Amino acid sequence: MAILNTGSKIRVGIAGGAGYTGGELVRLLLNHPNAEITFVHSSSNGGKYLYQVHTDLLGETELTFSTEFSTDIDVLFLCVGHGAAKKFLTEQNFPASVKIIDLSQDFRLNDTANFEGRDFVYGLPELQRDEITKANNIANPGCFATCIQLALLPLASKNGLTSAVHISGITGSTGAGQSLTETSHFSWRDSNVSTYKLFNHQHLQEIRQSLGLLQSETLPAIHFVPYRGNFTRGIITTCYLQTNLSLEEARNIYEAFFANHPFVHISKVNPHLKQVVNTNKGIVYVDKVDDQLVIISMIDNLLKGASGQAVQNMNLLFGLEETTGLRIKPSGF
Template sequence: MKIKVGIVGGAGYTAGELIRILLHHEYAELGAIVSSSNAGNAVHQVHDDLVGETELRFATELAGDEDVVFLCLGHGNSKAWLQKNTLPESTAIIDLSNDFRLAADAEFAGREFVYGLPELNRSRIQQAQSIANPGCFATAIQLALLPLAQAGRLTDDVHVSAITGSTGAGQGLAETVHFSWRSNNVSIYKPFTHQHLGEIGESLAQLQPQLGADIHFIPYRGNFARGIFASVYTPSELTQDEARALYQQFYADAPFTTVSDKEIHLKQVVNTNRCLLHVQKVGKQLLITSAIDNLVKGASGQAVQNMNLLFGLPETTGLILKAVNF
């Protein structure tokens, strides 16, 4: 069985990562890669890590016979694209923007988008036809908190500090993505108001309807290219051993989420679809650290993980990737 794949918005970081993964996916047949700004150009001219990997060229439109279409468009543009373009009902959609992640936006153009966090919604994803892929910060933070929510243990405010690499800002030009600005520099942005807070809150409430906690989130821009490292803490009556057992049980069947006995760092997850978690008790505070690659588990890898679930494949298909540890 080959899954015919189309990509819309093929020139950005997430699309490049998606192409890299799908070219080596044994059940994927990569077809039209649509880019209005690069139509006719070789894909490897834009994504130069793919030199020698593919001779595909960017297209102006989809072929029309795709089994699944990935929308790698900027936030707000997926809705606009679907309003102008009609896909067959049989074609699955996996959207990597934030257009359909919230419950209020989940129904659109005759489709119902399921929130695509496999560790939370695996069975719903398997039955879905349209997927809203989670945000990168949202993925790292939710995976740090879901076990507590399921156990009804989020009863006090949660504080989060998380830092992301420059690729999280996309390829658009802005002062804060220039190398000369980002190098040897750290800054915060959107304190307490980050757009991923909405999806985080909805996911936690799905497991703990009477959520007794506010999430106070400070995002940081890092001076590195890729990865997210989140420090999440909240008062808890659990002992360290009880908390670790809770997390290990929750993620026992999650192939990409691992609870580490040792403290974690970014190099363990960069270039992989993994999330590493570490749980420790310090005084009255339960501290959970979470690390992912923002372009893989935080975007394109998770999108392929969702595709695998949609088409009845093992979640790990095409996603056994090596970390860049040195």
């Protein structure tokens, strides 16, 4: 954990700043009391004002995109695509003193967590907050992975995953990134819903890895059906499994597990997605129908599922209160 000197600010660089996660990082960091942006890199937008690409930043900053990198920073956020983070660190020579927070999937698994002499810690604070505070490099979790882990980690901590877990989840179009594809085009996505990567979503690997850190007994099968939603942002997942736990016992497990985690809230009523959109919150709801325990979990895929969690991890790396700069009210209507 790097402790900031009184009055000093964290010097931040952002690579891949033209995408959704880069834009959200800029928005958060411009209003962060302990951070200042040194550069925002984009090879295709060099010289443009940030607000020419991220139009929501009009009036917020006069920063322009850079085509050059500065090593005179404290932390670098990698908002490049999956597979590109490894290539970037191979080609760019940042000193070991610069902390890296990578938002791709390149370093999330144990067999990829060491690269070019850097050790990456999986950055889910609700699982590894103490390890994050001692780390130098963070592999930021995936969006679906974050949402599903918030639903299942409390049970795993009690060896409570004793039967097959069934999950359905729907995500907004921003989860697919800014590059135009057939299934992210407005005319295809609007008034439309579809499944994809049935039982084979890439985030299942990091989910099982995390659950295995808490559950000592063999993990059951996890069956996940993801959906593309016809809205822009947010994720809601529904998990269910057979259990002998009573509803009261299950709710007590969840309340205790998240008691000291400021961004996760246990709802006593069935929640809805607008409660988390534009926030770093995770909302979890637990119910039981017959012998099936049902856990509903929801996050904003661009914030708690990406850029907000990355800033949360930055706060922990530098000894700040982890909620700093992240107390954002949702747009409820």
